[in-house]
Amino acid sequence: MVKLFCAIVGVLGKAFPVNIDAGQSVGDLKKKIKKDNPGKLKGIDANDLQVFAAKKGGAWLSSLSEDVKKLKNGEKTALIEALTTEELQEEDPLEDMLSGMGPPSFRQTHLLVVVPNVNLKRSAAAQAIASISKKIKPEPKILTELLPLSVTEGEYQLDKLSEKRANDSPMVPTPDLHQFWKEYGGFPECYFIRQEEVVFGVLVVRLLTEGKNRVVIVGSPGVGKSCFLMLMAFHLACIKKKKVLIIRRMKEINTGIAVVFFDGQGSYSPQTNLSPDDLFAIRNQVGPATVLVDGFRQDEADSFTSGLLPFACLATSCQFDAKQDDNSQVVVLPAWREADLLEYAKSSEWVIETGLRLVRTLKPELWTRVRQ
Structure with missing residues (x-):
């Protein structure tokens, strides 16, 4: 033996x-x-x-x-x-x-x-069947054109999160990012900077820059993993000038998988409703790039037939089992603290959007009731 x-x-x-x-x-x-x-x-x-x-x-x-x-x-x-x-x-x-x-x-x-x-x-026999199927099966989708990128830099400066939180309101308006990601999985109109994300951002940027291990971001649904990954894409493409390919599972019915490619030179190219064959074709088309994957399970992300391998970073709400021989660096984005949730509610129209109240102004002493 x-x-x-x-x-x-x-x-x-x-x-x-x-x-x-x-x-x-x-x-x-x-x-x-x-x-x-x-x-x-x-x-x-x-x-x-x-x-x-x-x-x-x-x-x-x-x-x-x-x-x-x-x-x-x-x-x-x-x-x-x-x-x-x-x-x-x-x-x-x-x-x-x-x-x-x-x-x-x-x-x-x-x-x-x-x-x-x-x-x-x-x-x-398989080749004969494939030959017939090829006449029916459409060619894989690829990226068709590069579009100019126009998003305010202050909305995605990960290296300035700590400074923004210390000197300004923790709520950063993100209208450009909201509009950009509208067709490709979504992004909120405002981004609340949590102290945990300041530390988290420094760690993930360092791990991706070192490039020794792929990064897997895990955490409960709703803690902000996808939003953080979308910010990371812009930071790497626009600040670090890297080629970045985002592969994102869409939540909407019949929308499949979306990709957005950033060329690192101020342009991007999107494509939606993709299959694994499409992903293989697009990855061959764009060449070497930092691949960020959002919303897939471990068995999907690690399958050679999914079109997701290799990737630099994965954000998932599912459990990720990093075995001893796995080169993944698993990092956890913590849940929201109660104080941050209350601050978010005060800084936004959350209570109106959720139907908890109808008026836009609320006396400070009444926030205790909202908190309860």
């Missing part, structure tokens, strides 16, 4: 171990890889996996090498490109790959796994 450490090429993530008998075949190895990674390889047949030996100069790749570090960040170096040209065949015994090599050990990467487009490997 040998322990082989595998890394998936082109996908952000840590290497994972596979324990297998050296007398088995590469085909058996593929099945074991699939079995040990049901979430990441959901919808992928074991036979569609491509496996390559991670050898350099007669030695296994060191996990401390720059090539492997970049590999775990989803990057492909020239060495990784070179190593993924000669695929191990299913009928080959693993002993052939291990022959002449030192025994596999820790702090090494032994196998490179490529998850190809499953549509590339199909039987003749």
